[in-house]
Amino acid sequence: MDNVVSIVKCDNYDEEIVYDAVLKAINNLGGIDKFVKAGQKVAIKANLLMKVAPEKCATTHPAVVGAVGRLCKEVGASVVIVDSAGGPFNSMYMNSIYKTSGMTDIAQKYDLELNQNFNFVSVNYDNGVVGKKFDILKTLYDADCIINLCKLKTHAFAGFTNAVKNMFGAIPGLEKVEMHGKYRDISTFCDFLYDIWGYFGDKIVLNVSDAIDAMEGEGPSNGTPRHIGVVGASTNPIALDIAGVRLMNADPMTMPTIIKAQERGLIQDLNIQIVGEDLQQFVVKDFDVIVPNLQKPFANYVPMSMQKFVQKMMTQRPKIVKKHCRGCGKCFAHCPAKAISMVEKNGKKIANIDYDKCIKCFCCQELCPFGVIKIKSGIVYKMVNFKSKKRRQNDNKKNA
Numbered sequence: 001m002d003n004v005v006s007i008v009k010c011d012n013y014d015e016e017i018v019y020d021a022v023l024k025a026i027n028n029l030g031g032i033d034k035f036v037k038a039g040q041k042v043a044i045k046a047n048l049l050m051k052v053a054p055e056k057c058a059t060t061h062p063a064v065v066g067a068v069g070r071l072c073k074e075v076g077a078s079v080v081i082v083d084s085a086g087g088p089f090n091s092m093y094m095n096s097i098y099k100t101s102g103m104t105d106i107a108q109k110y111d112l113e114l115n116q117n118f119n120f121v122s123v124n125y126d127n128g129v130v131g132k133k134f135d136i137l138k139t140l141y142d143a144d145c146i147i148n149l150c151k152l153k154t155h156a157f158a159g160f161t162n163a164v165k166n167m168f169g170a171i172p173g174l175e176k177v178e179m180h181g182k183y184r185d186i187s188t189f190c191d192f193l194y195d196i197w198g199y200f201g202d203k204i205v206l207n208v209s210d211a212i213d214a215m216e217g218e219g220p221s222n223g224t225p226r227h228i229g230v231v232g233a234s235t236n237p238i239a240l241d242i243a244g245v246r247l248m249n250a251d252p253m254t255m256p257t258i259i260k261a262q263e264r265g266l267i268q269d270l271n272i273q274i275v276g277e278d279l280q281q282f283v284v285k286d287f288d289v290i291v292p293n294l295q296k297p298f299a300n301y302v303p304m305s306m307q308k309f310v311q312k313m314m315t316q317r318p319k320i321v322k323k324h325c326r327g328c329g330k331c332f333a334h335c336p337a338k339a340i341s342m343v344e345k346n347g348k349k350i351a352n353i354d355y356d357k358c359i360k361c362f363c364c365q366e367l368c369p370f371g372v373i374k375i376k377s378g379i380v381y382k383m384v385n386f387k388s389k390k391r392r393q394n395d396n397k398k399n400a
Protein backbone atom coordinates (compact mmCIF):
# COMPACT_ATOMS: atom_id res chain seq x y z
CA MET A 1 0.00 0.00 0.00
CA ASP A 2 1.41 3.42 -0.92
CA ASN A 3 1.17 6.52 1.27
CA VAL A 4 -0.30 8.92 -1.29
CA VAL A 5 -3.09 11.22 -0.13
CA SER A 6 -5.02 13.37 -2.55
CA ILE A 7 -6.12 16.73 -1.16
CA VAL A 8 -8.61 18.92 -3.03
CA LYS A 9 -10.18 22.22 -1.98
CA CYS A 10 -13.94 22.22 -1.69
CA ASP A 11 -15.60 25.36 -0.35
CA ASN A 12 -19.10 24.14 0.40
CA TYR A 13 -21.68 21.40 -0.06
CA ASP A 14 -23.13 22.58 -3.36
CA GLU A 15 -23.61 19.24 -5.14
CA GLU A 16 -21.80 20.20 -8.35
CA ILE A 17 -18.88 21.79 -6.50
CA VAL A 18 -18.55 18.65 -4.37
CA TYR A 19 -18.80 16.42 -7.45
CA ASP A 20 -15.92 18.32 -9.12
CA ALA A 21 -13.80 18.12 -5.96
CA VAL A 22 -14.40 14.38 -5.47
CA LEU A 23 -13.72 13.76 -9.17
CA LYS A 24 -10.41 15.65 -8.93
CA ALA A 25 -9.45 13.92 -5.68
CA ILE A 26 -9.99 10.48 -7.21
CA ASN A 27 -8.44 11.44 -10.56
CA ASN A 28 -5.28 12.41 -8.67
CA LEU A 29 -5.06 8.74 -7.63
CA GLY A 30 -5.63 7.37 -11.14
CA GLY A 31 -9.39 7.81 -11.67
CA ILE A 32 -12.43 5.90 -10.48
CA ASP A 33 -12.05 3.19 -13.14
CA LYS A 34 -8.78 2.16 -11.52
CA PHE A 35 -10.79 1.10 -8.45
CA VAL A 36 -14.29 0.23 -9.66
CA LYS A 37 -15.27 -1.83 -12.70
CA ALA A 38 -18.44 -2.05 -14.77
CA GLY A 39 -20.93 -4.55 -13.40
CA GLN A 40 -19.54 -4.50 -9.87
CA LYS A 41 -21.66 -3.94 -6.79
CA VAL A 42 -20.00 -1.18 -4.80
CA ALA A 43 -20.84 -0.66 -1.14
CA ILE A 44 -20.32 2.93 -0.06
CA LYS A 45 -19.63 2.67 3.65
CA ALA A 46 -20.70 6.10 4.89
CA ASN A 47 -20.63 7.38 8.45
CA LEU A 48 -24.30 7.43 9.51
CA LEU A 49 -23.75 7.64 13.23
CA MET A 50 -27.17 8.87 14.25
CA LYS A 51 -30.41 10.56 13.24
CA VAL A 52 -29.21 14.12 12.68
CA ALA A 53 -29.31 16.62 9.84
CA PRO A 54 -26.20 16.91 7.65
CA GLU A 55 -25.47 20.43 9.00
CA LYS A 56 -24.62 18.93 12.40
CA CYS A 57 -21.57 17.31 10.76
CA ALA A 58 -21.97 14.03 12.66
CA THR A 59 -22.54 12.10 9.42
CA THR A 60 -20.99 11.98 5.96
CA HIS A 61 -22.66 14.73 3.95
CA PRO A 62 -25.14 13.48 1.31
CA ALA A 63 -23.49 15.66 -1.36
CA VAL A 64 -20.24 13.68 -0.91
CA VAL A 65 -22.08 10.35 -0.90
CA GLY A 66 -23.96 11.44 -4.04
CA ALA A 67 -20.72 12.46 -5.80
CA VAL A 68 -18.98 9.14 -5.09
CA GLY A 69 -22.15 7.26 -6.07
CA ARG A 70 -22.43 9.13 -9.38
CA LEU A 71 -18.80 8.39 -10.25
CA CYS A 72 -19.28 4.67 -9.61
CA LYS A 73 -22.41 4.64 -11.73
CA GLU A 74 -20.63 6.44 -14.56
CA VAL A 75 -18.28 3.46 -14.93
CA GLY A 76 -21.23 1.06 -14.96
CA ALA A 77 -21.21 -0.16 -11.37
CA SER A 78 -24.23 -0.36 -9.10
CA VAL A 79 -24.11 1.28 -5.69
CA VAL A 80 -25.50 0.55 -2.26
CA ILE A 81 -25.11 3.05 0.60
CA VAL A 82 -24.57 1.24 3.88
CA ASP A 83 -23.71 1.75 7.52
CA SER A 84 -24.76 0.42 10.88
CA ALA A 85 -25.44 3.32 13.24
CA GLY A 86 -24.92 3.53 16.98
CA GLY A 87 -28.32 1.99 17.81
CA PRO A 88 -30.17 -1.14 16.64
CA PHE A 89 -29.52 -2.36 13.11
CA ASN A 90 -33.07 -2.60 11.79
CA SER A 91 -35.25 -1.14 9.09
CA MET A 92 -37.14 1.35 11.23
CA TYR A 93 -34.07 2.83 12.86
CA MET A 94 -31.85 2.94 9.79
CA ASN A 95 -34.56 4.35 7.51
CA SER A 96 -35.18 7.18 9.96
CA ILE A 97 -31.44 7.95 9.85
CA TYR A 98 -31.38 7.78 6.04
CA LYS A 99 -34.20 10.31 5.88
CA THR A 100 -32.83 12.81 8.39
CA SER A 101 -29.22 12.59 7.19
CA GLY A 102 -30.23 13.34 3.60
CA MET A 103 -29.43 9.85 2.25
CA THR A 104 -32.99 9.11 1.13
CA ASP A 105 -33.14 12.18 -1.12
CA ILE A 106 -29.65 11.78 -2.56
CA ALA A 107 -30.24 8.07 -3.25
CA GLN A 108 -33.46 8.84 -5.08
CA LYS A 109 -31.89 11.65 -7.09
CA TYR A 110 -28.96 9.58 -8.40
CA ASP A 111 -30.60 6.17 -8.42
CA LEU A 112 -28.45 4.75 -5.62
CA GLU A 113 -29.64 1.91 -3.42
CA LEU A 114 -30.03 2.37 0.32
CA ASN A 115 -29.18 -0.76 2.23
CA GLN A 116 -32.27 -2.66 3.35
CA ASN A 117 -30.54 -5.89 4.27
CA PHE A 118 -30.25 -5.96 8.06
CA ASN A 119 -28.61 -9.36 8.31
CA PHE A 120 -25.05 -10.08 9.30
CA VAL A 121 -22.50 -12.82 8.67
CA SER A 122 -20.05 -14.37 11.14
CA VAL A 123 -16.56 -14.35 9.68
CA ASN A 124 -13.26 -15.87 10.74
CA TYR A 125 -10.03 -13.94 10.56
CA ASP A 126 -7.23 -16.22 11.74
CA ASN A 127 -4.61 -13.48 11.51
CA GLY A 128 -6.55 -11.25 13.88
CA VAL A 129 -4.63 -10.07 16.95
CA VAL A 130 -7.77 -9.90 19.10
CA GLY A 131 -10.63 -10.35 16.60
CA LYS A 132 -10.42 -13.83 15.11
CA LYS A 133 -14.18 -14.25 14.68
CA PHE A 134 -16.74 -11.47 14.49
CA ASP A 135 -19.94 -10.44 12.76
CA ILE A 136 -20.08 -8.04 9.84
CA LEU A 137 -22.91 -6.54 7.82
CA LYS A 138 -24.13 -8.93 5.12
CA THR A 139 -24.20 -6.14 2.55
CA LEU A 140 -20.49 -5.45 3.03
CA TYR A 141 -19.82 -9.18 2.86
CA ASP A 142 -21.75 -9.49 -0.42
CA ALA A 143 -20.30 -6.38 -2.12
CA ASP A 144 -17.65 -6.77 -4.82
CA CYS A 145 -15.78 -3.80 -3.42
CA ILE A 146 -16.11 -1.15 -0.74
CA ILE A 147 -15.46 2.58 -0.77
CA ASN A 148 -14.91 3.80 2.77
CA LEU A 149 -16.54 7.24 2.83
CA CYS A 150 -15.72 8.79 6.17
CA LYS A 151 -16.24 12.06 8.01
CA LEU A 152 -13.42 13.86 9.83
CA LYS A 153 -14.43 14.44 13.46
CA THR A 154 -13.06 14.53 16.96
CA HIS A 155 -13.88 11.43 19.00
CA ALA A 156 -14.00 11.25 22.79
CA PHE A 157 -12.66 7.69 22.97
CA ALA A 158 -10.29 7.53 20.00
CA GLY A 159 -9.26 11.20 19.73
CA PHE A 160 -10.51 11.48 16.19
CA THR A 161 -12.41 9.49 13.61
CA ASN A 162 -11.77 9.46 9.90
CA ALA A 163 -10.87 6.47 7.71
CA VAL A 164 -9.65 3.69 10.03
CA LYS A 165 -12.30 4.15 12.72
CA ASN A 166 -15.13 4.39 10.17
CA MET A 167 -14.95 0.65 9.45
CA PHE A 168 -16.07 -0.11 13.01
CA GLY A 169 -19.52 0.49 11.50
CA ALA A 170 -19.10 -2.86 9.70
CA ILE A 171 -20.06 -4.45 13.03
CA PRO A 172 -23.85 -4.75 13.26
CA GLY A 173 -25.84 -2.43 15.53
CA LEU A 174 -25.58 -3.04 19.24
CA GLU A 175 -22.79 -5.59 18.82
CA LYS A 176 -20.57 -2.51 18.64
CA VAL A 177 -21.42 -1.80 22.27
CA GLU A 178 -20.52 -5.41 23.12
CA MET A 179 -17.18 -4.92 21.37
CA HIS A 180 -16.52 -1.85 23.52
CA GLY A 181 -17.21 -4.05 26.53
CA LYS A 182 -14.88 -6.76 25.23
CA TYR A 183 -12.03 -4.49 24.04
CA ARG A 184 -12.15 -2.00 26.87
CA ASP A 185 -8.88 -0.17 26.64
CA ILE A 186 -8.16 1.94 23.61
CA SER A 187 -5.07 -0.03 22.59
CA THR A 188 -6.96 -3.34 22.38
CA PHE A 189 -9.86 -1.58 20.69
CA CYS A 190 -7.46 -0.27 18.01
CA ASP A 191 -6.18 -3.82 17.54
CA PHE A 192 -9.75 -4.85 16.83
CA LEU A 193 -10.15 -2.01 14.31
CA TYR A 194 -7.10 -3.23 12.41
CA ASP A 195 -8.40 -6.80 12.58
CA ILE A 196 -11.56 -5.60 10.82
CA TRP A 197 -9.34 -3.95 8.21
CA GLY A 198 -7.24 -7.08 7.91
CA TYR A 199 -10.34 -9.15 7.28
CA PHE A 200 -11.61 -6.91 4.47
CA GLY A 201 -8.12 -6.48 2.95
CA ASP A 202 -8.10 -5.37 -0.69
CA LYS A 203 -11.87 -5.39 -0.86
CA ILE A 204 -11.78 -1.82 0.46
CA VAL A 205 -10.53 -0.21 -2.72
CA LEU A 206 -10.59 3.44 -1.75
CA ASN A 207 -11.07 5.81 1.19
CA VAL A 208 -12.64 9.23 0.71
CA SER A 209 -12.89 11.77 3.53
CA ASP A 210 -15.51 14.46 3.91
CA ALA A 211 -13.43 17.17 5.59
CA ILE A 212 -15.36 20.05 4.04
CA ASP A 213 -17.07 20.85 7.32
CA ALA A 214 -15.52 18.69 10.03
CA MET A 215 -16.52 18.39 13.68
CA GLU A 216 -14.44 19.82 16.53
CA GLY A 217 -14.91 19.76 20.32
CA GLU A 218 -17.15 17.09 21.80
CA GLY A 219 -17.25 14.68 18.86
CA PRO A 220 -18.27 12.36 17.41
CA SER A 221 -21.89 13.40 17.97
CA ASN A 222 -22.06 16.56 20.07
CA GLY A 223 -19.22 18.67 18.73
CA THR A 224 -19.31 21.85 16.68
CA PRO A 225 -19.07 22.05 12.89
CA ARG A 226 -15.77 23.52 11.75
CA HIS A 227 -14.99 24.43 8.17
CA ILE A 228 -11.80 22.94 6.72
CA GLY A 229 -12.77 22.95 3.05
CA VAL A 230 -11.13 19.73 1.90
CA VAL A 231 -12.00 16.45 0.23
CA GLY A 232 -9.29 13.86 0.85
CA ALA A 233 -8.79 10.48 -0.82
CA SER A 234 -6.32 7.65 -0.50
CA THR A 235 -6.03 3.91 -0.92
CA ASN A 236 -4.25 3.93 2.45
CA PRO A 237 -6.60 4.68 5.38
CA ILE A 238 -3.72 5.36 7.79
CA ALA A 239 -2.14 7.91 5.45
CA LEU A 240 -5.55 9.57 5.04
CA ASP A 241 -5.90 9.64 8.84
CA ILE A 242 -2.47 11.22 9.29
CA ALA A 243 -3.54 13.91 6.80
CA GLY A 244 -6.82 14.36 8.71
CA VAL A 245 -5.05 14.80 12.05
CA ARG A 246 -2.71 17.33 10.48
CA LEU A 247 -5.67 19.28 9.12
CA MET A 248 -6.92 19.46 12.72
CA ASN A 249 -3.45 20.75 13.68
CA ALA A 250 -2.91 17.88 16.08
CA ASP A 251 0.04 15.55 16.51
CA PRO A 252 -0.65 12.18 14.81
CA MET A 253 1.42 10.41 17.48
CA THR A 254 -1.10 11.42 20.16
CA MET A 255 -3.76 9.40 18.36
CA PRO A 256 -4.20 5.74 19.37
CA THR A 257 -5.07 4.40 15.90
CA ILE A 258 -1.88 5.88 14.47
CA ILE A 259 0.25 4.73 17.40
CA LYS A 260 -1.22 1.25 16.92
CA ALA A 261 -0.53 1.34 13.18
CA GLN A 262 3.13 1.94 13.95
CA GLU A 263 3.17 -0.75 16.67
CA ARG A 264 1.75 -3.29 14.21
CA GLY A 265 4.19 -2.28 11.47
CA LEU A 266 1.43 -1.00 9.23
CA ILE A 267 3.33 2.26 8.72
CA GLN A 268 7.04 2.91 9.02
CA ASP A 269 6.81 6.62 9.81
CA LEU A 270 4.47 9.57 9.48
CA ASN A 271 5.66 10.60 6.04
CA ILE A 272 2.81 10.83 3.58
CA GLN A 273 2.91 11.99 0.01
CA ILE A 274 0.37 14.69 -0.77
CA VAL A 275 -0.90 15.09 -4.33
CA GLY A 276 -3.33 17.76 -5.50
CA GLU A 277 -3.17 20.79 -3.29
CA ASP A 278 -0.90 21.82 -0.43
CA LEU A 279 -2.39 20.41 2.79
CA GLN A 280 -0.70 23.08 4.88
CA GLN A 281 -2.93 25.87 3.56
CA PHE A 282 -6.03 24.12 4.97
CA VAL A 283 -4.74 23.43 8.48
CA VAL A 284 -7.11 24.94 11.05
CA LYS A 285 -4.67 26.27 13.59
CA ASP A 286 -7.08 26.65 16.49
CA PHE A 287 -9.08 23.46 15.84
CA ASP A 288 -10.56 22.25 19.13
CA VAL A 289 -9.01 18.77 19.31
CA ILE A 290 -9.46 15.93 21.77
CA VAL A 291 -6.37 14.27 23.14
CA PRO A 292 -7.51 10.80 24.23
CA ASN A 293 -6.84 9.22 27.61
CA LEU A 294 -3.40 7.71 27.10
CA GLN A 295 -1.99 8.46 30.55
CA LYS A 296 -3.24 5.31 32.25
CA PRO A 297 0.16 3.55 32.49
CA PHE A 298 1.54 6.51 34.45
CA ALA A 299 -1.27 6.26 36.97
CA ASN A 300 -0.28 2.64 37.51
CA TYR A 301 2.97 3.78 39.15
CA VAL A 302 1.25 5.48 42.08
CA PRO A 303 0.08 3.59 45.20
CA MET A 304 -3.18 1.65 44.84
CA SER A 305 -4.93 3.89 47.35
CA MET A 306 -4.29 6.93 45.16
CA GLN A 307 -4.87 5.39 41.74
CA LYS A 308 -8.54 6.26 41.49
CA PHE A 309 -7.85 9.88 42.39
CA VAL A 310 -4.91 10.15 39.97
CA GLN A 311 -6.94 8.57 37.18
CA LYS A 312 -9.70 11.10 37.75
CA MET A 313 -7.26 14.01 37.61
CA MET A 314 -5.46 12.74 34.51
CA THR A 315 -8.25 11.62 32.25
CA GLN A 316 -11.52 12.63 30.65
CA ARG A 317 -14.83 11.06 31.61
CA PRO A 318 -18.48 11.39 30.62
CA LYS A 319 -20.63 13.72 32.72
CA ILE A 320 -24.39 13.90 32.52
CA VAL A 321 -25.87 17.39 32.76
CA LYS A 322 -28.61 16.12 35.04
CA LYS A 323 -31.00 19.05 34.79
CA HIS A 324 -31.24 18.50 31.02
CA CYS A 325 -31.48 14.68 31.09
CA ARG A 326 -34.81 13.59 29.56
CA GLY A 327 -34.72 10.14 31.11
CA CYS A 328 -34.99 8.36 27.74
CA GLY A 329 -32.77 5.53 29.03
CA LYS A 330 -30.76 5.15 25.82
CA CYS A 331 -27.42 5.51 27.63
CA PHE A 332 -28.60 3.08 30.32
CA ALA A 333 -29.59 0.49 27.72
CA HIS A 334 -26.33 0.67 25.78
CA CYS A 335 -23.62 1.08 28.41
CA PRO A 336 -21.32 -1.95 27.89
CA ALA A 337 -20.04 -1.81 31.49
CA LYS A 338 -23.53 -1.52 33.03
CA ALA A 339 -22.23 1.62 34.75
CA ILE A 340 -25.42 3.64 34.22
CA SER A 341 -28.58 3.40 36.28
CA MET A 342 -31.82 5.34 36.06
CA VAL A 343 -32.57 7.13 39.31
CA GLU A 344 -35.45 9.22 40.58
CA LYS A 345 -34.73 12.90 41.15
CA ASN A 346 -37.35 15.59 41.87
CA GLY A 347 -40.05 13.31 40.60
CA LYS A 348 -38.40 12.45 37.28
CA LYS A 349 -36.15 9.65 36.08
CA ILE A 350 -32.63 10.62 35.14
CA ALA A 351 -29.46 8.73 34.31
CA ASN A 352 -26.59 8.37 36.74
CA ILE A 353 -23.04 7.07 36.12
CA ASP A 354 -21.14 4.86 38.55
CA TYR A 355 -17.55 5.89 37.78
CA ASP A 356 -16.14 2.82 39.55
CA LYS A 357 -17.65 0.73 36.77
CA CYS A 358 -17.25 3.17 33.86
CA ILE A 359 -14.64 2.09 31.28
CA LYS A 360 -14.66 5.50 29.52
CA CYS A 361 -15.72 4.17 26.15
CA PHE A 362 -17.93 7.28 25.67
CA CYS A 363 -20.66 5.23 23.97
CA CYS A 364 -23.19 7.10 26.14
CA GLN A 365 -21.85 10.49 25.06
CA GLU A 366 -21.98 9.35 21.44
CA LEU A 367 -25.51 8.00 21.67
CA CYS A 368 -27.41 10.48 23.89
CA PRO A 369 -29.99 11.90 21.47
CA PHE A 370 -30.22 15.15 23.44
CA GLY A 371 -26.51 15.88 23.74
CA VAL A 372 -26.63 16.16 27.53
CA ILE A 373 -23.60 13.93 28.19
CA LYS A 374 -20.51 16.10 28.13
CA ILE A 375 -16.80 15.32 28.33
CA LYS A 376 -15.28 16.37 31.64
CA SER A 377 -11.49 16.69 31.89
CA GLY A 378 -9.48 16.18 35.08
CA ILE A 379 -7.30 19.08 36.23
CA VAL A 380 -3.96 17.43 35.32
CA TYR A 381 -5.34 16.43 31.92
CA LYS A 382 -6.37 20.05 31.34
CA MET A 383 -2.98 21.40 32.37
CA VAL A 384 -1.02 18.96 30.21
CA ASN A 385 -3.21 19.63 27.19
CA PHE A 386 -3.24 23.38 27.76
CA LYS A 387 0.55 23.22 27.59
CA SER A 388 0.56 21.20 24.38
CA LYS A 389 -2.05 23.55 22.87
CA LYS A 390 0.20 26.49 23.72
CA ARG A 391 3.15 24.63 22.17
CA ARG A 392 1.14 24.08 18.98
CA GLN A 393 0.21 27.75 18.83
CA ASN A 394 3.83 28.81 19.33
CA ASP A 395 4.98 26.36 16.65
CA ASN A 396 2.41 27.85 14.30
CA LYS A 397 3.61 31.36 15.02
CA LYS A 398 7.20 30.30 14.31
CA ASN A 399 6.18 28.59 11.07
CA ALA A 400 3.94 31.48 9.92
Ligand code: SF4
Pocket residue numbers: 318334335336337338339340353357358359360361362363364365
Ligand atom coordinates in the same frame (compact mmCIF):
# COMPACT_ATOMS: atom_id res chain seq x y z
S1 SF4 B 1 -20.93 5.26 31.44
FE1 SF4 B 1 -20.63 5.84 29.31
S2 SF4 B 1 -18.42 5.93 29.08
FE2 SF4 B 1 -18.82 4.81 30.98
S3 SF4 B 1 -18.81 2.65 30.35
FE3 SF4 B 1 -20.94 3.36 30.26
S4 SF4 B 1 -21.22 4.01 28.12
FE4 SF4 B 1 -19.01 3.85 28.47
Ligand code: SF4
Pocket residue numbers: 320324325326327328329330331332350351367368369370371372373
Ligand atom coordinates in the same frame (compact mmCIF):
# COMPACT_ATOMS: atom_id res chain seq x y z
S1 SF4 C 1 -29.42 9.18 26.81
FE1 SF4 C 1 -29.21 11.31 27.50
S2 SF4 C 1 -31.29 12.03 27.87
FE2 SF4 C 1 -31.40 9.79 27.70
S3 SF4 C 1 -31.25 9.09 29.84
FE3 SF4 C 1 -29.16 9.13 29.04
S4 SF4 C 1 -28.37 11.16 29.56
FE4 SF4 C 1 -30.57 11.24 29.83
